[in-house]
Amino acid sequence: MEQELSASQIQALETDLRQLKQDLEGLLDTTESGAKPVTLRDNTGRLSRMDEMHNQSILVANRNLTRNRLKQVLVAITRVDNDTYGRCTICDEPIPYPRLKAYPEADMCLDCKGEMENG
Ligand SMILES: [Zn+2]
Numbered sequence: 001m002e003q004e005l006s007a008s009q010i011q012a013l014e015t016d017l018r019q020l021k022q023d024l025e026g027l028l029d030t031t032e033s034g035a036k037p038v039t040l041r042d043n044t045g046r047l048s049r050m051d052e053m054h055n056q057s058i059l060v061a062n063r064n065l066t067r068n069r070l071k072q073v074l075v076a077i078t079r080v081d082n083d084t085y086g087r088c089t090i091c092d093e094p095i096p097y098p099r100l101k102a103y104p105e106a107d108m109c110l111d112c113k114g115e116m117e118n119g
Contacts, residue, residue, distance in 0.1 A: 003094060004086075005097060009086075010085060013097075013101070020069075020073050028063060031059060089108060094109075095107075
Protein backbone atom coordinates (compact mmCIF):
# COMPACT_ATOMS: atom_id res chain seq x y z
CA MET A 1 0.00 0.00 0.00
CA GLU A 2 1.33 3.39 -0.91
CA GLN A 3 0.91 6.40 1.33
CA GLU A 4 -1.72 8.97 0.46
CA LEU A 5 -0.38 12.33 -0.63
CA SER A 6 -0.56 15.09 1.95
CA ALA A 7 -2.24 18.40 1.15
CA SER A 8 1.12 20.18 1.01
CA GLN A 9 2.53 17.55 -1.37
CA ILE A 10 -0.44 18.00 -3.69
CA GLN A 11 0.05 21.76 -3.51
CA ALA A 12 3.74 21.42 -4.45
CA LEU A 13 2.81 19.15 -7.37
CA GLU A 14 0.15 21.57 -8.54
CA THR A 15 2.81 24.29 -8.65
CA ASP A 16 5.00 21.95 -10.70
CA LEU A 17 2.11 21.22 -13.06
CA ARG A 18 1.40 24.91 -13.68
CA GLN A 19 5.09 25.60 -14.26
CA LEU A 20 5.29 22.65 -16.64
CA LYS A 21 2.22 23.90 -18.49
CA GLN A 22 3.90 27.29 -18.97
CA ASP A 23 7.16 25.71 -20.11
CA LEU A 24 5.45 23.43 -22.62
CA GLU A 25 3.30 26.25 -23.99
CA GLY A 26 6.42 28.41 -24.32
CA LEU A 27 8.19 25.60 -26.15
CA LEU A 28 5.30 25.25 -28.59
CA ASP A 29 5.35 29.02 -29.18
CA THR A 30 9.07 29.22 -29.88
CA THR A 31 9.05 26.24 -32.25
CA GLU A 32 5.94 27.32 -34.11
CA SER A 33 7.64 29.15 -36.99
CA GLY A 34 9.90 26.17 -37.74
CA ALA A 35 6.95 23.83 -38.05
CA LYS A 36 5.39 25.61 -41.02
CA PRO A 37 5.32 23.54 -44.22
CA VAL A 38 8.70 23.53 -45.99
CA THR A 39 7.22 24.75 -49.26
CA LEU A 40 6.19 28.02 -47.64
CA ARG A 41 9.69 28.86 -46.45
CA ASP A 42 12.62 30.46 -48.23
CA ASN A 43 15.17 27.88 -49.15
CA THR A 44 18.24 30.05 -49.30
CA GLY A 45 20.25 28.51 -46.46
CA ARG A 46 23.03 25.98 -46.75
CA LEU A 47 20.73 23.12 -45.90
CA SER A 48 19.53 21.08 -48.80
CA ARG A 49 15.83 20.66 -49.18
CA MET A 50 16.08 17.05 -48.00
CA ASP A 51 17.94 18.10 -44.86
CA GLU A 52 15.43 20.78 -44.20
CA MET A 53 12.52 18.38 -44.59
CA HIS A 54 14.27 15.92 -42.32
CA ASN A 55 14.91 18.55 -39.65
CA GLN A 56 11.35 19.67 -39.94
CA SER A 57 9.99 16.16 -39.44
CA ILE A 58 12.00 15.89 -36.21
CA LEU A 59 10.70 19.26 -35.09
CA VAL A 60 7.12 18.29 -35.86
CA ALA A 61 7.54 14.99 -34.00
CA ASN A 62 8.95 16.86 -30.98
CA ARG A 63 6.09 19.31 -31.13
CA ASN A 64 3.62 16.43 -31.16
CA LEU A 65 5.30 14.95 -28.07
CA THR A 66 5.21 18.35 -26.38
CA ARG A 67 1.56 18.81 -27.30
CA ASN A 68 0.66 15.36 -25.93
CA ARG A 69 2.49 16.06 -22.71
CA LEU A 70 0.74 19.42 -22.39
CA LYS A 71 -2.58 17.62 -22.81
CA GLN A 72 -1.68 15.24 -19.96
CA VAL A 73 -0.61 18.18 -17.80
CA LEU A 74 -3.95 19.91 -18.42
CA VAL A 75 -5.82 16.71 -17.51
CA ALA A 76 -3.72 16.43 -14.32
CA ILE A 77 -4.57 20.03 -13.35
CA THR A 78 -8.27 19.20 -13.81
CA ARG A 79 -7.78 16.19 -11.56
CA VAL A 80 -6.25 18.42 -8.86
CA ASP A 81 -9.39 20.56 -9.07
CA ASN A 82 -11.57 17.44 -8.84
CA ASP A 83 -9.64 15.98 -5.91
CA THR A 84 -8.77 12.87 -7.87
CA TYR A 85 -5.14 13.83 -8.50
CA GLY A 86 -2.37 11.50 -7.35
CA ARG A 87 -4.35 8.29 -7.73
CA CYS A 88 -3.80 5.65 -10.35
CA THR A 89 -6.63 5.82 -12.92
CA ILE A 90 -6.50 2.02 -13.28
CA CYS A 91 -6.21 0.55 -9.77
CA ASP A 92 -7.05 3.68 -7.71
CA GLU A 93 -3.96 3.27 -5.50
CA PRO A 94 -2.06 6.45 -4.55
CA ILE A 95 0.85 7.15 -6.92
CA PRO A 96 4.12 7.50 -4.94
CA TYR A 97 5.21 11.10 -4.41
CA PRO A 98 8.73 10.68 -5.91
CA ARG A 99 7.17 9.43 -9.14
CA LEU A 100 4.84 12.44 -9.27
CA LYS A 101 7.75 14.75 -8.50
CA ALA A 102 9.52 13.38 -11.58
CA TYR A 103 6.34 13.21 -13.74
CA PRO A 104 3.67 15.43 -12.20
CA GLU A 105 1.31 14.54 -15.04
CA ALA A 106 1.52 10.79 -14.30
CA ASP A 107 -1.95 9.22 -14.04
CA MET A 108 -0.91 5.60 -13.48
CA CYS A 109 1.19 3.84 -10.87
CA LEU A 110 4.29 2.04 -12.11
CA ASP A 111 2.64 -1.38 -11.79
CA CYS A 112 -0.25 -0.47 -14.06
CA LYS A 113 1.95 1.47 -16.47
CA GLY A 114 4.29 -1.50 -16.71
CA GLU A 115 1.39 -3.78 -17.49
CA MET A 116 0.07 -1.41 -20.18
CA GLU A 117 3.48 -1.26 -21.83
CA ASN A 118 4.35 -4.94 -21.64
CA GLY A 119 0.92 -6.08 -22.67
ZN1 LIG B 1 -2.22 1.30 -10.65
